[in-house]
Amino acid sequence: MDVQLQKIFDSNYKGKTLYNHFCELYYQMQENKYYKAQSLSDFEDLSNFIKENRFYHLPLKTADQVNNLQDQIFPWQEYCKQQMQLMQIKAKVINATVQNFLKLNALLNNVGYGFTDEDAYLIQQSLKSIAIRDSNIINIRFWGKLFAQNRDYYVIEVQLSKSYKEPQPIDCDEKLNEYVHYVTQDLLEDWALLPQVTRKQMEASRFITYVFSGNLNKEITQYPIFNGKEKHLLKAQILRITHANLLAPRGLYRFDDETKLITFEDEFKMPESAELSTMDGWVHLPPNILKQGRITFYEDPSLKEEELNQMKEADPELERLKSIKDDKPFEQNEGNWNIKIFGETQQYTNQEEQPLSYQIVQLRNYLWPGAITVSNSNDFISIYFGYGNKNQQNSFNPLAPNDIQEEPEDIDEIPEPNPREQPDELEPDSDDERRREQERREAELQQQQE
Amino acid sequence: MNISFNDLKFLHQIGQTLNLEERMRLQLAILKIQEHYIFDEVLFWGRVEGVEKDYYIALGIQYKGQYEFPLKKFFWSSNNYHFAELPKYNEEFAQRAETLREPFTGQHEHIVFRTDEEINFEDSLEIPAQLPAKNFSELERLSYIVQSIEFQCASIPVGSYRLTPTHELIKTTFKGVTAELKNYQHFRQPIRKDKQDLIARDEALYRPDFLDSLVDDTPHNQWSVQTDSTKRNITIRNLIWPGYLGYNNDYTFGYAYFGDGIKNSDFEFLL
Numbered sequence: 001m002d003v004q005l006q007k008i009f010d011s012n013y014k015g016k017t018l019y020n021h022f023c024e025l026y027y028q029m030q031e032n033k034y035y036k037a038q039s040l041s042d043f044e045d046l047s048n049f050i051k052e053n054r055f056y057h058l059p060l061k062t063a064d065q066v067n068n069l070q071d072q073i074f075p076w077q078e079y080c081k082q083q084m085q086l087m088q089i090k091a092k093v094i095n096a097t098v099q100n101f102l103k104l105n106a107l108l109n110n111v112g113y114g115f116t117d118e119d120a121y122l123i124q125q126s127l128k129s130i131a132i133r134d135s136n137i138i139n140i141r142f143w144g145k146l147f148a149q150n151r152d153y154y155v156i157e158v159q160l161s162k163s164y165k166e167p168q169p170i171d172c173d174e175k176l177n178e179y180v181h182y183v184t185q186d187l188l189e190d191w192a193l194l195p196q197v198t199r200k201q202m203e204a205s206r207f208i209t210y211v212f213s214g215n216l217n218k219e220i221t222q223y224p225i226f227n228g229k230e231k232h233l234l235k236a237q238i239l240r241i242t243h244a245n246l247l248a249p250r251g252l253y254r255f256d257d258e259t260k261l262i263t264f265e266d267e268f269k270m271p272e273s274a275e276l277s278t279m280d281g282w283v284h285l286p287p288n289i290l291k292q293g294r295i296t297f298y299e300d301p302s303l304k305e306e307e308l309n310q311m312k313e314a315d316p317e318l319e320r321l322k323s324i325k326d327d328k329p330f331e332q333n334e335g336n337w338n339i340k341i342f343g344e345t346q347q348y349t350n351q352e353e354q355p356l357s358y359q360i361v362q363l364r365n366y367l368w369p370g371a372i373t374v375s376n377s378n379d380f381i382s383i384y385f386g387y388g389n390k391n392q393q394n395s396f397n398p399l400a401p402n403d404i405q406e407e408p409e410d411i412d413e414i415p416e417p418n419p420r421e422q423p424d425e426l427e428p429d430s431d432d433e434r435r436r437e438q439e440r441r442e443a444e445l446q447q448q449q450e
Numbered sequence: 451m452n453i454s455f456n457d458l459k460f461l462h463q464i465g466q467t468l469n470l471e472e473r474m475r476l477q478l479a480i481l482k483i484q485e486h487y488i489f490d491e492v493l494f495w496g497r498v499e500g501v502e503k504d505y506y507i508a509l510g511i512q513y514k515g516q517y518e519f520p521l522k523k524f525f526w527s528s529n530n531y532h533f534a535e536l537p538k539y540n541e542e543f544a545q546r547a548e549t550l551r552e553p554f555t556g557q558h559e560h561i562v563f564r565t566d567e568e569i570n571f572e573d574s575l576e577i578p579a580q581l582p583a584k585n586f587s588e589l590e591r592l593s594y595i596v597q598s599i600e601f602q603c604a605s606i607p608v609g610s611y612r613l614t615p616t617h618e619l620i621k622t623t624f625k626g627v628t629a630e631l632k633n634y635q636h637f638r639q640p641i642r643k644d645k646q647d648l649i650a651r652d653e654a655l656y657r658p659d660f661l662d663s664l665v666d667d668t669p670h671n672q673w674s675v676q677t678d679s680t681k682r683n684i685t686i687r688n689l690i691w692p693g694y695l696g697y698n699n700d701y702t703f704g705y706a707y708f709g710d711g712i713k714n715s716d717f718e719f720l721l
Binding site for chain 2 (some may be wrong): 082112114115142145147148149150152188209
């Protein structure tokens with residue numbers, strides 16, 4: 001016991017032993033005029049104080065150590081540099097309609113969604129940087145955020161004046177790839193362009209429910225088979241979400257039947273808040289995607305006309321700028337959209353007897369949870385925050401694979417018609433054959449006898 | 451999450467936040483809870499979105515005087531910002547509630563399951579001791595969901611709490627952890643045998659990771675640990691209960707739930 005106690009007392013820490021420390025402590029408790037140690041709590045404080053303030057002699061570094069001292073890398077260096085670069089992006093003139101995301105984010109915050117001001121500022125700068133890079137851009141907006149297992153995706157949507165001419169299979173629709181998307185996983189890093197999708201990929205993506213992993217080049221192993229990597233599925237889901245959820249207030253756009261183009265209405269006045277807060281005030285802006293995976297129906301020349309007509313009926317094209325009131329209702333709700341009012345709901349009238357309202361309307365889509373459109377009397381924004389999947393009311397039922405095909409019937413084997421040599425006597429394969437051989441030989445024998 | 455709402459910026463990772471009106475009224479309402487109840491800490495737990503109205507949940511925690519794990523009490527309020535205690539739920543129907551996919555309507559008396567039972571007194575020889583249960587209301591569903599999420603998800607970083615020699619939990623000065631799953635543990639009474647043993651042997655006093663670790667959760671892909679550009683703000687999300695977010699950086703930590711209260715039961719098929 002004594003030996004152990006002696007060892008503890010002699011234990012060394014930076015040149016001082018425990019015994020020395022106790023002596024020092026005791027001395028201070030008695031002699032120190034400035035710190036009157038009176039009770040047990042003071043004991044600890046004093047001990048700590050002594051430990052921290054004593055001069056401990058550290059041995060000098062050897063020559064080796066001094067020569068090999070590495071410069072301490074400032075851990076935040078990369079971050080500061082990137083952030084500074086992003087914040088300084090500026091151009092004389094940008095010929096594109098860039099969304100004022102900074103302002104619209106404040107609108108989102110008022111309904112309980114959105115980003116911090118700092119993140120919104122970075123997103124705005126990113127929008128600018130992409131617009132500067134490509135002079136073909138007409139329209140650029142922040143599409144939303146797709147959550148993934150490892151790293152989330154931020155997505156920006158762009159409309160170009162001249163689309164990229166990537167070779168595509170014949171049955172694909174050029175118009176489907178009208179919107180082009182850029183993706184990044186970290187706002188300070190560079191944005192990657194998502195590839196175009198083919199019709200088959202669009203069709204297949206309707207049957208898959210998948211949580212993105214965060215790796216753009218990951219192979220998708222789901223049933224039914226999706227031919228493509230995660231970036232293709234990402235693009236397909238983004239397109240589906242956009243075409244189902246991008247809304248515009250009624251009267252902003254006009255669809256020209258002859259040229260099949262959407263243009264701005266000449267005289268546009270934002271509908272009143274009363275109308276915006278009902279489903280009547282909103283229309284779908286992009287066209288509907290058919291089950292086939294295209295916008296206009298594709299007539300496969302190899303299929304018969306009857307089949308084509310049947311397929312066409314099952315997959316009708318819908319008119320453009322359709323009101324959201326006519327959307328297929330979700331479960332027991334009326335319609336597909338949930339409308340909530342936030343903010344100041346007080347109705348004012350200004351001096352010209354016109355109603356003035358500061359309320360904010362939020363529309364949420366039931367079928368695509370996470371897709372919202374928010375508007376007040378001056379602005380509106382559509383955005384998506386979610387995992388990219390539909391709201392499945394039924395439990396996941398994997399698609400049954402196709403029936404196993406039956407083996408074809410075995411064809412009877414016939415011996416070679418004119419063999420050069422006499423075929424060897426082979427053992428018959430089955431009883432039937434044996435019997436048949438037997439009968440054949442008897443018949444031959446009979447014939448010979450006759 | 452603390453009611454000073456300084457930590458709301460972490461929620462922006464999932465794109466959710468509280469607007470000004472919500473923040474102000476919640477602060478007042480949560481402070482008011484302490485008028486009638488005594489807790490060491492009253493925190494804002496989260497918001498469950500419904501079709502017509504939302505539910506706000508607050509959590510009161512009592513550390514002192516509790517052996518082995520602090521006492522948690524939940525409070526709920528609807529859009530009127532008046533908190534009341536969250537009632538107990540009926541055990542029988544609770545399991546079914548977990549797999550419901552319908553959204554919350556926002557009306558707490560809405561009946562989720564009917565429990566019409568007819569008891570024929572003439573035929574049975576004995577009279578049952580208790581009356582048939584009331585209908586399972588949405589409030590009970592909320593209660594069950596909130597307590598499930600708390601049990602299955604609520605997590606804190608390693609090193610944030612210590613066990614005192616009297617087996618009380620206290621908060622320690624927290625220095626931050628690296629962004630790995632093994633640095634997080636469940637904020638609940640440990641159910642794993644090895645952790646329970648640690649506590650029984652008093653070894654837990656010297657270890658910072660004496661609660662169930664998140665690494666042992668099955669299926670283990672349900673946790674998603676992410677950092678932002680600075681690599682110091684870490685958020686940890688659960689994929690089975692999308693909407694749950696735990697966060698920490700070098701100074702603070704916490705967790706909250708902002709979602710629709712529906713469990714993602716198909717999770718295993720989605721990867």
